[in-house]
Amino acid sequence: MSPKLLTDVYYTLNDGKKVPAFGLGTYNEDESQHHKITQAVITAIEEGVRHIDTAWYYETEPYIGKALKDVFDRGIVKREDLFITTKVWPSMHDKVEKSLDRSLEQLGVDYVDLFLQHWPLCFESGPDGYPATPVDDAGEIILAEKADYLDTYRQMEEIYHKTSKIKSLGVANFPVRKLKQLLKTCKVKPVNNQIECHPEFPQTELGDFCAENDIIVTAYSPLGGGGNGAPLIKNKRAAALTEKYKDYNINEILYSYHIQSGRIVIPKSLNPKRIQSVKKLVPLTKEDIEFLESGPHKRYTDNPWYGHVGFGY
Numbered sequence: 001m002s003p004k005l006l007t008d009v010y011y012t013l014n015d016g017k018k019v020p021a022f023g024l025g026t027y028n029e030d031e032s033q034h035h036k037i038t039q040a041v042i043t044a045i046e047e048g049v050r051h052i053d054t055a056w057y058y059e060t061e062p063y064i065g066k067a068l069k070d071v072f073d074r075g076i077v078k079r080e081d082l083f084i085t086t087k088v089w090p091s092m093h094d095k096v097e098k099s100l101d102r103s104l105e106q107l108g109v110d111y112v113d114l115f116l117q118h119w120p121l122c123f124e125s126g127p128d129g130y131p132a133t134p135v136d137d138a139g140e141i142i143l144a145e146k147a148d149y150l151d152t153y154r155q156m157e158e159i160y161h162k163t164s165k166i167k168s169l170g171v172a173n174f175p176v177r178k179l180k181q182l183l184k185t186c187k188v189k190p191v192n193n194q195i196e197c198h199p200e201f202p203q204t205e206l207g208d209f210c211a212e213n214d215i216i217v218t219a220y221s222p223l224g225g226g227g228n229g230a231p232l233i234k235n236k237r238a239a240a241l242t243e244k245y246k247d248y249n250i251n252e253i254l255y256s257y258h259i260q261s262g263r264i265v266i267p268k269s270l271n272p273k274r275i276q277s278v279k280k281l282v283p284l285t286k287e288d289i290e291f292l293e294s295g296p297h298k299r300y301t302d303n304p305w306y307g308h309v310g311f312g313y
């Protein structure tokens with residue numbers, strides 16, 4: 001029997017919609033590489049990936065839009081076969097529909113499957129949301145002091161109710177305390193919380209809270225982040241499991257770790273050969289997962305606004 005593929009797995013969200021467990025991330029801080037995203041998305045879709053993750057902030061949506069036009073024109077997939085996620089950035093906290101409309105226009109689609117609040121924060125920026133990360137002379141992020149991050153979600157709910165531009169609503173980078181506040185006030189329960197997660201930062205407490213509340217976790221930066229040199233690729237425990245599971249590569253081990261734990265995972269790759277080589281779902285056991293998580297833990301991604309989120313609650 002041929003092995004199960006990463007792309008075979010789908011979950012049901014708390015609003016009844018289906019989501020593919022394996023997606024392609026598209027954040028790349030090096031703008032000169034953005035043109036490669038078109039081919040990466042085309043290759044991923046040709047290989048059976050049906051979930052694409054992007055954001056207003058990434059500036060990669062036009063390149064994804066080109067790829068979508070190509071695969072639709074060639075009849076590889078139809079719009080309804082894909083699950084597309086985008087996000088509203090804190091500098092667009094009071095212009096949520098404008099943010100979504102730019103995303104839709106650049107992607108060349110009428111709706112997104114999942115619209116996420118990117119951070120539980122509001123930044124003070126210009127009318128078009130730029131600078132996206134406003135900082136003062138000391139390099140400190142400038143928050144919109146009078147704004148409330150819960151209002152951003154309220155605007156998302158309004159668009160969800162009044163238009164057909166969004167299928168499901170969710171959040172990203174929400175710690176337990178912020179989720180609790182949101183769950184008290186929201187009318188539409190988030191289906192998803194997208195967070196940094198990998199064996200060196202398993203986020204067990206936050207994951208348990210999400211599970212208790214029927215909120216699926218998406219693991220971002222599953223290799224610790226491209227900008228950090230994908231440190232998980234050197235993880236000794238994951239390497240040891242490639243000895244046990246000889247027909248599988250380390251990427252497959254590290255992505256199956258999430259899917260076998262009930263999470264969505266959205267690794268980024270701009271390399272078509274790599275995309276083609278990462279296919280199989282590894283039949284990891286509970287013991288393998290505990291083994292992977294048994295090393296020292298650390299968060300890899302860091303941003304000037306992290307201190308304002310209240311991680312750790």
Ligand SMILES: NC(=O)C1=CN([C@@H]2O[C@H](COP(=O)(O)OP(=O)(O)OC[C@H]3O[C@@H](n4cnc5c(N)ncnc54)[C@H](OP(=O)(O)O)[C@@H]3O)[C@@H](O)[C@H]2O)C=CC1
Pocket residue numbers: 024025026027028053054118172173194195219220221222223224225226227229230233251266267268269270271274301
């Ligand atoms: N909601 C949020 O705040 C955030 C969301 N995200 C989302 O998650 C996605 C994934 O996270 P991201 O931070 O991009 O990084 P990942 O942890 O997915 O790492 C991606 C990098 O790993 C490299 N890589 C993959 N396999 C190997 C290998 N075998 N050997 C060496 N290098 C390898 C890739 O290179 P190559 O291109 O050559 O394959 C790429 O540069 C993002 O693109 C974005 O969509 C990310 C951060 C924050």
Ligand SMILES: O=C1O[C@H](CO)[C@@H](O)[C@@H]1O
Pocket residue numbers: 027055118301302303
């Ligand atoms: O999605 C995102 O990607 C970058 C890199 O970590 C981060 O700033 C943002 O939340």
